[in-house]
Amino acid sequence: MSIRLLKGGPVAAEIREGVAADVAAFWQEFGYTPQLAIVVVGADAPSMVYLRRILDGCERVGIGGRLVELAGDCPESELAATLGDLGAEHEVAGIIVQQPLPECIPLRAVLDSLDPRKDIDGIHPLNAGLLALGYEGYLPATAHASVELLKQSGVELAGAHAVVIGRSNVIGKPAALLLLREHATVTMCHSRTRDLGAVLRTADIVVVAAGHPGLVRGDMLKPGAVVVDVGINVTEDGLVGDVDFDSASTVASAIAPVPGGVGPLTNAILLTHLMRAARDQATHHVAVGAPSVRNS
Numbered sequence: 001m002s003i004r005l006l007k008g009g010p011v012a013a014e015i016r017e018g019v020a021a022d023v024a025a026f027w028q029e030f031g032y033t034p035q036l037a038i039v040v041v042g043a044d045a046p047s048m049v050y051l052r053r054i055l056d057g058c059e060r061v062g063i064g065g066r067l068v069e070l071a072g073d074c075p076e077s078e079l080a081a082t083l084g085d086l087g088a089e090h091e092v093a094g095i096i097v098q099q100p101l102p103e104c105i106p107l108r109a110v111l112d113s114l115d116p117r118k119d120i121d122g123i124h125p126l127n128a129g130l131l132a133l134g135y136e137g138y139l140p141a142t143a144h145a146s147v148e149l150l151k152q153s154g155v156e157l158a159g160a161h162a163v164v165i166g167r168s169n170v171i172g173k174p175a176a177l178l179l180l181r182e183h184a185t186v187t188m189c190h191s192r193t194r195d196l197g198a199v200l201r202t203a204d205i206v207v208v209a210a211g212h213p214g215l216v217r218g219d220m221l222k223p224g225a226v227v228v229d230v231g232i233n234v235t236e237d238g239l240v241g242d243v244d245f246d247s248a249s250t251v252a253s254a255i256a257p258v259p260g261g262v263g264p265l266t267n268a269i270l271l272t273h274l275m276r277a278a279r280d281q282a283t284h285h286v287a288v289g290a291p292s293v294r295n296s
């Protein structure tokens with residue numbers, strides 16, 4: 001079976017073009033350029049590379065990007081004050097707080113101080129709750145990108161059996177909820193799942209976000225399955241995902257590879273979240289709207 005690669009780059013380029021036009025229209029309408037603030041507590045080299053990439057993405061479409069660096073041992077009160085100040089800044093439309101946080105700072109300290117209207121990466125309980133209930137809150141960008149890549153690639157989701165590996169709040173859980181919203185039949189797997197292969201062999205679609213290189217092999221897949229590899233692992237062989245590409249590509253019909261699949265799309269999707277937040281704030285819109293899926 002010849003493998004189709006689901007590449008995020010071309011979809012991301014199209015999205016960025018739309019965002020650049022939106023930024024120009026926003027300036028005409030409201031007279032300022034929205035900004036993204038990225039808060040980093042105790043920066044390390046790999047996360048700085050990732051964050052610089054987000055800031056470059058902002059620059060390419062004319063959005064202002066700002067890095068706010070706090071010391072790894074800063075008190076909770078300093079982080080809270082920083083988030084409060086950014087929340088009050090009119091031109092800052094979106095705030096991302098880089099995770100993981102140092103152990104001395106509980107996530108609660110962020111959630112208590114982050115304005116949910118500026119939470120463009122969907123970590124705030126309000127946005128997580130809106131997603132769970134089927135309303136339009138701000139979505140975690142990577143989960144959103146994983147499902148958007150499937151949709152943009154024309155993969156039929158309604159009625160398909162989708163298996164999500166990973167149950168984190170930032171990727172696995174929201175990806176499962178988004179697939180459910182698209183009417184897939186969803187199974188979630190995690191480190192305690194018994195016989196992952198047996199579950200995967202029933203999947204039409206596999207989304208894997210475990211951070212475990214080589215976790216998904218070809219002999220665990222149903223012939224023709226579509227696989228979205230979200231994992232990012234730095235190994236001696238370079239950057240790899242969670243899928244053993246060589247064996248999986250002999251069984252699957254399509255794979256979103258690492259690198260080049262979900263990653264490039266994630267940053268472009270974040271920019272769309274930022275522009276939506278900017279408009280909502282500029283027009284005082286309450287970002288709830290009608291439920292996208294009615295639960296009976």
Ligand code: NAP
Pocket residue numbers: 142165166167168169170171172189190191192193196209210211212215230231232233262263266
């Ligand atoms: P996380 O919080 O560590 O969660 C990993 C999840 O995978 C957990 O639910 C864990 O199960 C599950 N898991 C681990 N080993 C497993 C195994 N052997 N079998 C089945 N499930 C297993 O990680 P995350 O933040 O969700 O990130 C997941 C991956 O995505 C990482 O590689 C990360 O670098 C990558 N990532 C990619 C992007 C992108 O844009 N592509 C962005 C961010 C992160 P338990 O809950 O039972 O522990």
